[in-house]
Amino acid sequence: MSAARAIFGSSETRFAYTLLLPVSILLAGLVAYPFGYAIYVSFTDRVVGNDGQWIGLGNFHYLAQSPAFWAAIQNTVVLVVASDVLKLAIGLGLALLVNQRLPGRGLLRSALMLPWAMPAFVAFLVWRVIYQPIGGGLNLLLTASGIWPEVVDWLGQRSTAMPAVIAASVWRGFPFWFVSILAALQNIPLELYEAARVDGASAWQRFWAVTWPSIRPVVIVTTLLSSIWTANSFENVWLLTQGGPSDATIVFPVLAYFGMQTQRIGEAAAVSVAMLPVLAILVFAGTTMMQRGEDE
Amino acid sequence: MKRQALLGRIFTYAVLGIAVLIVLFPVYWMIITSLKLPREIYRTPALWPQVFTLNNYRQLLDDKGFLDNILNSLIVASAVTVISLAVSSIAAYSMVRFRTRFRGVIGRLILFAYLTPTSLLFIPLSILMARLQLGNSLYGLVLVYLTFSLPLSTWLLQGYFRSVPRALEEQGMIDGLTRLGALIRIVLPLSVPGLAAVAIFTFTGAWNELLLALVLITSESARTAPLGLNYLITSDVLPWGPLMAGAVLSSLPLMLLYFVAQRFMVQGLAAGSVKG
Numbered sequence: 025m026s027a028a029r030a031i032f033g034s035s036e037t038r039f040a041y042t043l044l045l046p047v048s049i050l051l052a053g054l055v056a057y058p059f060g061y062a063i064y065v066s067f068t069d070r071v072v073g074n075d076g077q078w079i080g081l082g083n084f085h086y087l088a089q090s091p092a093f094w095a096a097i098q099n100t101v102v103l104v105v106a107s108d109v110l111k112l113a114i115g116l117g118l119a120l121l122v123n124q125r126l127p128g129r130g131l132l133r134s135a136l137m138l139p140w141a142m143p144a145f146v147a148f149l150v151w152r153v154i155y156q157p158i159g160g161g162l163n164l165l166l167t168a169s170g171i172w173p174e175v176v177d178w179l180g181q182r183s184t185a186m187p188a189v190i191a192a193s194v195w196r197g198f199p200f201w202f203v204s205i206l207a208a209l210q211n212i213p214l215e216l217y218e219a220a221r222v223d224g225a226s227a228w229q230r231f232w233a234v235t236w237p238s239i240r241p242v243v244i245v246t247t248l249l250s251s252i253w254t255a256n257s258f259e260n261v262w263l264l265t266q267g268g269p270s271d272a273t274i275v276f277p278v279l280a281y282f283g284m285q286t287q288r289i290g291e292a293a294a295v296s297v298a299m300l301p302v303l304a305i306l307v308f309a310g311t312t313m314m315q316r317g318e319d320e
Numbered sequence: 321m322k323r324q325a326l327l328g329r330i331f332t333y334a335v336l337g338i339a340v341l342i343v344l345f346p347v348y349w350m351i352i353t354s355l356k357l358p359r360e361i362y363r364t365p366a367l368w369p370q371v372f373t374l375n376n377y378r379q380l381l382d383d384k385g386f387l388d389n390i391l392n393s394l395i396v397a398s399a400v401t402v403i404s405l406a407v408s409s410i411a412a413y414s415m416v417r418f419r420t421r422f423r424g425v426i427g428r429l430i431l432f433a434y435l436t437p438t439s440l441l442f443i444p445l446s447i448l449m450a451r452l453q454l455g456n457s458l459y460g461l462v463l464v465y466l467t468f469s470l471p472l473s474t475w476l477l478q479g480y481f482r483s484v485p486r487a488l489e490e491q492g493m494i495d496g497l498t499r500l501g502a503l504i505r506i507v508l509p510l511s512v513p514g515l516a517a518v519a520i521f522t523f524t525g526a527w528n529e530l531l532l533a534l535v536l537i538t539s540e541s542a543r544t545a546p547l548g549l550n551y552l553i554t555s556d557v558l559p560w561g562p563l564m565a566g567a568v569l570s571s572l573p574l575m576l577l578y579f580v581a582q583r584f585m586v587q588g589l590a591a592g593s594v595k596g
Contacts, residue, residue, distance in 0.1 A: 036418065036499075037418070037420055039414075039418075039499060040414045040417075040418035040420045041414075041420065043410040043411060043413060043414035044411050044414050044415070044426060046407045046410070046411070047407050047408060047410075047411035047430070047470055047474060048411075048426070050407065050466055050470060051429070051430070051433050051467075051470060051471065054445070054463065054464065054466055054467045055433040055436055055441065055467050055471075056429075056433075057444075057448075058441045058444035058445050058448060058467075059436060059440065059441065059444070061444040061447070061448070062440055062441065062443055062444045065443065065444065065447075114339075117335075118335075118336070118339055121332050121335060121336055122336070124332065126332065126333075132336050132340065134579060134582060135340045135343060135344065136336075136339060136340065136343055137578070137582065138343050138344070138347065138575065139343060139346075140578070141571075141574060141575040141577075141578035141579070142347070142571050142574075142575060143524070143527060143528040143546070143570060143571050143574060144528055144530075145528060145530050145546040145549065145550070145570075146350075146549075146567045146570055146571040147346070149549060149553070149563060149564075149567050150346045150347075150349065150350045150564070150567055151346060152553070153349065153350075153353060153560050153563070153564060154345075154346060154349055156560070158362055158365075159353075159361045159362045159365050159560055160365070161345065161346075161349040161365070164365050164366070164367070165345075195342070195343070195346065249435075252435055252437065253437075255437075256437035256438065256439040256440070258438075258439060258530065258531045259530050259531075262530070262531075262550075263530075263550070263553070276439065277437075277439035277531065280439060280442075280443065281442075281531065281534070281535070284442075284443060284446070284535065289443060289447070292443055293443045293444070296439055296440045296443065297440070300440070303437070303440075306435075307432060307435040307436070310431075310435055311428055311431040311432060311435065314431055314475075315424075315427060315428060315431065
């Protein structure tokens with residue numbers, strides 16, 4: 025029994041809820057209500073200037089027949105899976121290397137975190153310039169070094185546009201993985217490695233027996249967060265390609281924004297609501313993992 | 321064995337060196353392009369400019385009014401940071417110190433809010449703001465930015481407050497402080513590194529936001545920095561020079577801040593958003 029409870033008794037509960045009131049009101053008004061409203065609007069034929077009527081699944085029927093919508097599904101899946109895999113591989117690999125006792129390690133870590141500090145809109149604008157056929161740095165490096173003699177319009181052709189978007193997204197996103205995994209690695213007691221070494225475990229065995237079990241929760245949470253963020257990232261595609269060429273890089277958020285621009289609000293809302301089922305699973309898994317981590 | 325260790329070291333530095341080069345190249349290209357004359361950008365691209373010029377910056381600030389955009393961004397990001405720190409620190413304190421019945425549910429809802437993406441909310445939020453007559457204003461922007469800043473800062477601050485020993489607070493209350501007094505005089509001062517990290521996360525989150533600004537802001541005078549740059553590339557001629565000048569101006573302050581406060585940020589990450 026704490027001293028505080030003895031002094032304040034049950035008025036303490038009232039106080040506790042009072043402190044939670046502002047955040048609850050703001051989040052109810054700015055997240056919960058709009059969330060429900062988005063779902064409602066997706067079942068109406070609302071346009072700008074006209075609230076529209078309930079049309080049931082009309083918008084979803086329309087979307088199911090739209091090639092752009094299927095392209096968005098496919099591109100979003102490709103973008104999320106490819107970026108997650110690459111960010112995990114790069115983030116984990118670099119974290120393992122930096123986690124050694126190395127001279128200059130702090131500086132290396134800071135340098136590798138740099139893309140994280142760069143605002144996303146800046147990063148993707150810079151990559152847009154780098155990918156340009158005229159004045160772009162990538163073509164300059166490739167032609168000058170002789171690796172690839174021809175100038176490529178990376179963002180302008182279907183075959184390279186998506187890989188280019190993925191590469192830029194990985195560049196900007198890997199530091200979050202790198203930093204998270206590195207923090208987890210540094211929490212592993214050195215004695216565990218010593219013990220494994222005494223038992224004669226090889227580097228590979230030490231990784232699977234000691235390292236991986238220790239960082240797995242972090243990797244899972246990071247994968248969930250990163251998947252949610254990547255599936256909903258707008259800046260990368262919008263600033264690099266605006267979904268082009270001919271829908272080769274169209275993703276859900278950009279498609280929804282286009283719907284909004286053409287003033288067909290109901291359809292636009294249906295686009296973002298259409299990804300809700302998958303999103304809900306990821307969010308539910310994510311919150312469960314994060315709360316479990318908190319209680320430990 | 322020694323040879324093997326040496327080879328390992330060489331391999332490590334080689335890989336890390338390449339990674340650092342790949343990380344730095346876009347930053348380098350941004351800076352160098354912002355300092356080049358148009359003819360060097362478009363006709364004879366090179367790794368090092370023949371002539372350095374500040375023309376791009378002059379053009380951006382004088383002709384495009386980018387200083388106003390930066391100012392708008394500063395106002396919005398600062399307001400969001402102050403409001404969310406105030407609101408979320410009392411909420412986080414309540415979550416950490418009191419074992420109320422709905423604590424678990426509220427914690428979960430805050431996480432849900434944190435993970436609810438802007439791409440789902442931007443349509444209803446634009447309708448809502450229009451109805452509140454806040455459609456094309458910085459006030460509206462501040463309000464909608466709370467959708468992502470409040471859950472994040474509440475979640476992160478819980479991690480920091482949990483590490484403040486309860487005994488210190490109780491001692492303070494025995495000495496005559498109220499609960500609120502204990503929060504303000506004891507818990508907050510002891511959490512300054514955490515508050516600083518959360519402030520930086522919140523500030524950068526608001527500073528970087530594009531989609532909501534794009535949907536809500538229609539008048540040129542209310543544009544934020546990302547919005548100003550976005551409208552540079554939707555014009556017919558793509559002015560790479562001024563664009564990269566704008567990129568430098570809107571990212572260098574933040575990158576410096578991250579560099580200085582890096583230790584806090586990494587701790588913040590470990591304490592809050594990703595717990596292993």
